[in-house]
Every structure is written in structure tokens, then in C-alpha cells.
Amino acid sequence: MRIQWPVIFSFLQQQSALLLNSRQGSFSVGTVAVPVPGPNEVLIRVEAVALNPIDWKIQAYGMVVKTYPAVLGSDIAGVVEQVGLNVTAFGPGDRVITQGVLGVNEHSGFQQYSLGYDELTAQIPDWMAFEEAATMPLGLATASLGLYNAYNPHTSAGLLPPWEPTGRGRYSGKPFVALGGSSSVGHYVIQLAKLSGFSPIITTASLYNAPSLLALGATHVLDRHLAPETLRAQIGNITSEAIETIFDAVSISETQNLAYDLLAPGGSLVLVLQDIIEEKRKSADRRVVTVDGRIHYAPSRAMGVSLYAALSDLLENGEIQPNRVEVLPGGLEGVPAGLQRLQAGVSNVKLVAQPQARATVAGR
Ligand SMILES: NC(=O)c1ccc[n+]([C@@H]2O[C@H](COP(=O)([O-])OP(=O)(O)OC[C@H]3O[C@@H](n4cnc5c(N)ncnc54)[C@H](OP(=O)(O)O)[C@@H]3O)[C@@H](O)[C@H]2O)c1
Incomplete structure (x- = not known):
């Protein structure tokens, strides 16, 4: 089998990720491998990731996630870096959103690079900020x-x-x-x-x-x-x-x-x-x-695919508008304090982090 050079390139790369180190444990920024997109997957450079109540609930109650250290983050917006086999709808440079998969580190947003499934990824309009787009998936x-x-x-x-x-x-x-x-x-x-x-x-x-x-x-x-x-x-x-x-x-x-x-x-x-x-x-x-908002799961996926097929047009036409955004300071390091604020209660605003800000891994 011939291995393409971008695959080797990606496999060798390291990135910063916010890790929940153990069940009900603490968060810290660490280094993990950049995932490699498999068939029907895209690799996304995460420019913005929104915080959700489920992220603090997982830490507080030890729910949903089984394997640690865990990367959380369900709301991913960024730029396609690489595509896997069979992906025809996207190419490098496309601006997209996708929903993270809780419990699957490679498909999660509190890191610099995440995978997305092509059929559950949508292009966003040129005029829409990544931070706004990140408010949408979950x-x-x-x-x-x-x-x-x-x-x-x-x-x-x-x-x-x-x-x-x-x-x-x-x-x-x-x-x-x-x-x-x-x-x-x-x-x-x-x-x-x-x-x-x-x-x-x-x-x-x-x-x-x-x-x-x-x-x-x-x-x-x-x-x-x-x-x-x-x-x-x-x-x-x-x-x-x-x-x-x-x-x-x-x-x-x-x-x-x-x-x-x-x-x-x-x-x-x-x-x-x-x-x-x-x-x-x-x-x-x-x-x-x-409702179960996990769009990847078998009973939800078909509706998810139909939503994502229509989503770019809904956004382009302004028929779906993002939440109001507040950008957190400090890149991934700012997420834990943001989760505490979310737990205390926010009003009419989505807290959004920028994983590329203050990257701690050289070369990325
Ligand atoms: N089942 C699932 O798959 C799923 C998926 C996503 C979210 N959720 C859950 O859904 C809930 C909402 O999530 P979210 O991210 O949308 O929350 P959020 O944006 O953090 O919710 C904050 C808002 O809640 C409003 N609020 C609080 N108490 C209220 C009340 N008694 N009546 C009316 N409004 C009230 C506040 O309104 P004001 O500021 O205007 O007062 C505030 O704007 C969370 O519990 C989350 O865990 C479940």
C-alpha cells in the first residue's frame, strides 16, 4: 500500500489539547498527536470551539466519557487541512463546522486539530466568523x-x-x-x-x-x-x-x-x-x-445528514443565525474558567475559545 506524504506528516505532528486527566479530575493543557483522517473524514484546524453545559457536567459528574485523559468540546469551527479517502465535498482551505463526538478524543474540539465526518460537516459563509459558526453544532x-x-x-x-x-x-x-x-x-x-x-x-x-x-x-x-x-x-x-x-x-x-x-x-x-x-x-x-443531541449516533445520524446537507444554504441565506458570542482569553488555557462561568450561569451568550491562540507546541 502506498502511504501518501500528508498522512505521514499529519501522524508525526503534535498539537496542544485541553485534557481532562481523570474522571472528575482536573483539566490541563498537554500534547497529543494530530489525528489522521480516515475514509470519509476531514482533518480540521480548529479556529474556534464553543463551550457547552455538557463539558462541565462531564467533569463534575463523571458522566458520558469512559476513557481518560479525555478531550471534550462539541462545537468545532475551522479550516479543512486534509481529507481522507472518498471525501469529495471538501478540500484543504474550506471553512467548515462540525459537531464533536463526546468520548472520542480525535473528534473533539478542545484541541488544535480535530476530525469531522464529511456527511456531518458543512461549509460556512465567507462572511461568518469562526467564533459565530462555533456556536451552532450542538x-x-x-x-x-x-x-x-x-x-x-x-x-x-x-x-x-x-x-x-x-x-x-x-x-x-x-x-x-x-x-x-x-x-x-x-x-x-x-x-x-x-x-x-x-x-x-x-x-x-x-x-x-x-x-x-x-x-x-x-x-x-x-x-x-x-x-x-x-x-x-x-x-x-x-x-x-x-x-x-x-x-x-x-x-x-x-x-x-x-x-x-x-x-x-x-x-x-x-x-x-x-x-x-x-x-x-x-x-x-x-x-x-x-432529546439526545448526539447527531452521530445511529438513531440520529440520518436526520443529521439531511440537516448538514441543507445547512450551508440556511446559513448563507441568513435563515439560521448564530448565538451571541463572547471570546474567552488565553486559548485552550481559558476553557476551564469559562466552564466555571457556564456552570454558574450565563445569559444569552455562547462562550467560545480559540485553540490556535497561545499554542504551546512549537511548530504549530
Ligand atoms: N439532551 C441533550 O442532548 C442536550 C444537548 C444540549 C444541551 N442540553 C442541556 O440543555 C440545557 C440548556 O443548554 P444551553 O447550552 O442552551 O444553556 P445556556 O445557553 O447556558 O442557558 C442559559 C440560559 O438559560 C436561561 N434560563 C435559565 N433558567 C431559566 C428559566 N427558568 N426559564 C427560562 N430561561 C431560563 C437563561 O435565560 P435569561 O438569561 O434570559 O434569564 C440563560 O440565557 C442544559 O441543561 C444542557 O445541559 C441537553
Whole structure:
């Protein structure tokens, strides 16, 4: 077998990575090999990586990841450096996003170079900053899979996606409720609900975030600090139609119960965390599902491929807008402090690191 020189080049290269050294252990920046793209994979120079709650939860609770040291980071934006066999849609120099795979170091974003699967990678517009693009993969996947993954109805409302033929505007005139609209996931839920035609689109947030949520497509922003019964009454004043689709992007006990009380018979409530609604409160005619945002996994992949096939056009047309960004200082070294901030709670912003900044490995 003939080995191409870029493969040897890549294999010999080292890079900086933020390592979670052991289960519930500490983070430190270390040196690991640059991965080599296999068939249908691309090697991406990571210019920006966004932080997600799952990253601090993995460290705090020892969940999801089995092998250490572990590289985390699900939201990858950068430049294609090299492509593996059979990759035809991308070439070196392409600006792209992809979603990291939790538990697979080579496919993770808190490092300078990551792999992506070609069918789950999308080009981003020339005018879009890497830092903005990095806000999208996990949040958009979670919103999309929760609403549209008909391949796995136990985790999704199973609606027709707006990027499929006849999907655009399909739910025109039907009301939609998104609890937690100013969260990263909530932003994408609102935008997808708009593309699906839902109206009104009612969301909850701190009211100082209302202008940005109205700009994304929400029609009504209610104060998330109001008592559940007050929110219910306000929503009842906005629409008397049956609310058949609700996405709870917060999914604490209070929001889950509010959402369930709002849900019409025959409707679907999508949660982002485990269902903790008391069984005795439930009726068989109202579905409650918890989304699984891991787009690579078998029951999600087909919908993921269809989303990524459409994504470049959705971004180019401005139909999907990124989250608001705050860039963390210090490259990978800045990530642990960012995760602490995320755990304490952020408002309407995605924290983003730049792995190429302050690289500690010579020659890269
Ligand atoms: N199941 C999955 O696969 C999956 C995937 C991704 C995320 N998640 C989970 O989804 C949750 C959201 O993630 P994220 O990254 O979108 O979070 P995030 O951006 O960090 O969420 C912060 C936002 O939450 C809002 N918020 C907090 N409490 C609220 C409440 N009671 N009502 C309404 N809004 C509230 C805040 O709103 P204001 O600042 O406006 O007050 C803030 O803007 C996390 O628990 C995460 O672990 C699950």
C-alpha cells in the first residue's frame, strides 16, 4: 500500500489539547498527536470551539466519557487541512463546522486539530466568523433532533423539517412555546419554529433579552421569573388555540410542569434533560420526550445528514443565525474558567475559545 506524504506528516505532528486527566479530575493543557483522517473524514484546524453545559457536567459528574485523559468540546469551527479517502465535498482551505463526538478524543474540539465526518460537516459563509459558526453544532442539533427526528420518535416531536420538500411553513398558524428562548438551544428552537411556520412563537427569558429573541422570530417574550400560573394565564391571553408543540430548553422541574400543563391532548413536549414530571400527573394522550443531541449516533445520524446537507444554504441565506458570542482569553488555557462561568450561569451568550491562540507546541 502506498502511504501518501500528508498522512505521514499529519501522524508525526503534535498539537496542544485541553485534557481532562481523570474522571472528575482536573483539566490541563498537554500534547497529543494530530489525528489522521480516515475514509470519509476531514482533518480540521480548529479556529474556534464553543463551550457547552455538557463539558462541565462531564467533569463534575463523571458522566458520558469512559476513557481518560479525555478531550471534550462539541462545537468545532475551522479550516479543512486534509481529507481522507472518498471525501469529495471538501478540500484543504474550506471553512467548515462540525459537531464533536463526546468520548472520542480525535473528534473533539478542545484541541488544535480535530476530525469531522464529511456527511456531518458543512461549509460556512465567507462572511461568518469562526467564533459565530462555533456556536451552532450542538445547539442546532439538539433543537433539530428534538423537533424533527422522525427516525427516533422516543426522543423527538417527529415533525417534518423545514429544510425538506414541503417542510417549510408546514405548521403555519399553529402556536409554539419555547421555554428558555435565550439559551443557546432555545435560540435555535425559535429560529426553526419560525422556518416551520409556527405562529405565535411564545418564549420565556429575562426581559432584557427580549429584543434579540424577537429579532430571531419569537412573537412574544414573557418574563421567565413570573410564577408558572401567571405565565400560563399570559400564554392563554396570547392564544386560545391548542398548543401541540412545546420545547423546554431549560427542563428544570418548574419549567417541565408548566410546559406539561400547557400541552394540548395529542401534543408533544420536548425536554433537554431527564423527564421528572410525576407519572400520576400524566395522561396517555400527551407525549413527553427527551432529546439526545448526539447527531452521530445511529438513531440520529440520518436526520443529521439531511440537516448538514441543507445547512450551508440556511446559513448563507441568513435563515439560521448564530448565538451571541463572547471570546474567552488565553486559548485552550481559558476553557476551564469559562466552564466555571457556564456552570454558574450565563445569559444569552455562547462562550467560545480559540485553540490556535497561545499554542504551546512549537511548530504549530
Ligand atoms: N439532551 C441533550 O442532548 C442536550 C444537548 C444540549 C444541551 N442540553 C442541556 O440543555 C440545557 C440548556 O443548554 P444551553 O447550552 O442552551 O444553556 P445556556 O445557553 O447556558 O442557558 C442559559 C440560559 O438559560 C436561561 N434560563 C435559565 N433558567 C431559566 C428559566 N427558568 N426559564 C427560562 N430561561 C431560563 C437563561 O435565560 P435569561 O438569561 O434570559 O434569564 C440563560 O440565557 C442544559 O441543561 C444542557 O445541559 C441537553
